[in-house]
Amino acid sequence: MIPLRDTVPSAGHPMVTRVIIGLNAAVYLAQLAMGPGMDAFVYVFGLVPARHASPFAAHYFPEGAGLFSFLSFMFIHGGFWHIAGNMWFLHIFGDNVEDHLGPLRYLVFYLACGVGSGLAHIFFNPSSPIPVIGASGAIAGVMGAYLILHPRARILTLIPIIFIPYFIEIPAFFFLGVWFVIQFVQSISVQADAAGVAWQAHAGGFVIGMALLKLAGRLPSSGASDRIRAATRKKKTETFQVIRPAAHGDDPHLRGEIHISPFEALAGSKKIVNIPWGFHKRLFRVHAPAGITGDQTLRLKGMGKTMPDGQRGDMLLKVVIRTP
Numbered sequence: 001m002i003p004l005r006d007t008v009p010s011a012g013h014p015m016v017t018r019v020i021i022g023l024n025a026a027v028y029l030a031q032l033a034m035g036p037g038m039d040a041f042v043y044v045f046g047l048v049p050a051r052h053a054s055p056f057a058a059h060y061f062p063e064g065a066g067l068f069s070f071l072s073f074m075f076i077h078g079g080f081w082h083i084a085g086n087m088w089f090l091h092i093f094g095d096n097v098e099d100h101l102g103p104l105r106y107l108v109f110y111l112a113c114g115v116g117s118g119l120a121h122i123f124f125n126p127s128s129p130i131p132v133i134g135a136s137g138a139i140a141g142v143m144g145a146y147l148i149l150h151p152r153a154r155i156l157t158l159i160p161i162i163f164i165p166y167f168i169e170i171p172a173f174f175f176l177g178v179w180f181v182i183q184f185v186q187s188i189s190v191q192a193d194a195a196g197v198a199w200q201a202h203a204g205g206f207v208i209g210m211a212l213l214k215l216a217g218r219l220p221s222s223g224a225s226d227r228i229r230a231a232t233r234k235k236k237t238e239t240f241q242v243i244r245p246a247a248h249g250d251d252p253h254l255r256g257e258i259h260i261s262p263f264e265a266l267a268g269s270k271k272i273v274n275i276p277w278g279f280h281k282r283l284f285r286v287h288a289p290a291g292i293t294g295d296q297t298l299r300l301k302g303m304g305k306t307m308p309d310g311q312r313g314d315m316l317l318k319v320v321i322r323t324p
Contacts, residue, residue: 001157001158001159001170001175002157002158002159002160003088003089003092003155003156003158003175004092004155004156004157004158004167004240005092005156005238005240006092006093006096006150006153006154006155006156007153007154007155007156007169007242008150008153009237009238009324010095010096010098010099010234011099011229011233011234011324012099012229012232012233012234013233013234014094014095014098015098016098016104016106016107016110017090017091017094017095017098017106020090020094020110020135021087021090023075024077024083024086024087025083025087027075027076027077028076028077031076031077041076042076042078042131042133043131044069045068045069045073045076046069046072046073046076046131046132046133047069047070047073047121047122047131047132047133048069048128048129048130048132049121049122049125049126049127049129049130049132050127050128050129051066052066052122070115070118070119071111071114071115073114073118073131073132073133073134074111074114074118074133074134074135074137074138075135076134077133077134077135078133078134082134083134086134086135086139087135089139089143090135092155093139093142093143093146094106094110094139094142096146096149096150096153097142097145097146097149097213100145100217101216101217102221102225102226102228102229103225103228103229103232104221104224104225104228105216105217105219105221105225106216108219109141109145109209109212109213109216110138110141110142111138112141112208112212112216113138113140113141113142113144113205113209113212114137114138114141114205116137116141116204116205116208116212117136117138117140117141117201117202117204117205118132118201119204120137120200120201120203120204120205120208121198121200121201121204123200124187125200132201136198136201136202136205137198137201137202137205138205139205140183140201140202140203140204140205140206140209141205141206141208141212142209143176143179143209144176144180144205144206144207144208144209144210144213145209145213146172146176147172147173147176147177147210148210148213149213150172151171151172151173152172152173153171153172154169154170154171154172154242155169155170155171155172155175156168156169156240156242156274157169157170157175167274167276167283168276169242180203180206183199183202183206184199184203187199187200187202233324234261235261235263235264235324236260236261236263236264236269236324237259237260237261237264237269237271237322237324238259239272240271240272240273240274241258241259241271241274242273242274242275242276243256243257243258243273243274243317244276245275245315247305251305251313252307252312252313252314253304253305253313253314253315253316254303254304254305254313254314254315255315255316255317255318256275256315256317256318257317257318257319257320258271258273258286258288258298258318258319258320259320259321259322260288260292260319260320260321260322261321261322261323261324262321262323264288265288265291265292265293265294265321266290266291267290268287268288268290268291268292269287269288270285270286270287270288271285271286271287271288272284272285272286273286275315284300284303286298286300286317288319292319293319293321294319294320294321295319297316297317297318297319298316298317298319299314299315299316299317300314300316301314303315304316
């Protein structure tokens with residue numbers, strides 16, 4: 001299951017989430033440039049449980065790098081798909097948590113989840129000499145917070161069936177619940193040294209994120225956060241939208257809503273919409289021309305109901321102008 005987007009729009013651009021993604025990408029590119037020296041880099045700046053649980057093992061590592069590794073490990077990744085998967089999940093779930101907490105509190109929350117996930121891994125694997133790397137634990141904390149904040153949101157998910165892409169909306173509580181159960185079951189059934197995946201860090205980060213959400217919300221909001229919120233407020237609605245069409249009796253047309261901002265109403269906008277109807281879930285490009293108003297309707301010809309005589313109605317999308 002590959003999440004594509006959620007149905008909860010954020011009010012502002014998630015600048016901290018984007019900076020975190022940028023830092024992870026920069027560190028990964030630096031890793032690639034290290035060549036043979038990357039293995040030593042991972043051992044020094046990755047989180048090695050034995051370094052912290054065994055005084056004897058600590059002597060084999062540079063002084064001063066031990067505590068820093070609790071932060072540095074979450075910016076190091078083991079391969080392209082490792083970092084791509086982590087950053088995509090952060091992109092999907094991070095914006096709404098950042099929107100709720102504010103940028104500075106969100107940054108503290110993210111780092112605390114990462115540190116907590118590392119401590120959880122050390123607790124269950126104190127003698128492991130294998131370095132833990134990756135942002136998975138911190139992102140799991142973000143996902144745990146998202147579950148508390150938006151349990152009834154829906155996640156548009158891509159499920160590839162052989163070579164056919166199938167799009168389905170899954171409730172957030174189900175998507176994230178299944179994800180956590182998988183991490184938890186793996187964490188108690190597979191040894192970390194043998195698996196190569198820090199399952200305990202994932203499960204621990206998820207639970208820690210749920211617990212820290214309330215505490216992070218109690219941190220005082222600074223004037224800097226308010227200024228950042230104002231500067232990063234969105235001018236556009238989400239590009240990718242899910243339209244839930246409604247049918248009325250024998251009317252061959254289906255009706256739905258497409259959302260644009262006041263800025264987009266003046267300047268024009270292009271959207272990609274997913275329209276689930278029966279077993280059909282298709283993507284369409286929709287163009288809202290400049291100067292459009294809230295009393296207008298966009299028409300997708302032939303996208304309505306199929307009538308007994310074989311004729312097909314249209315999809316009528318009412319334009320809703322709202323502030324993001």
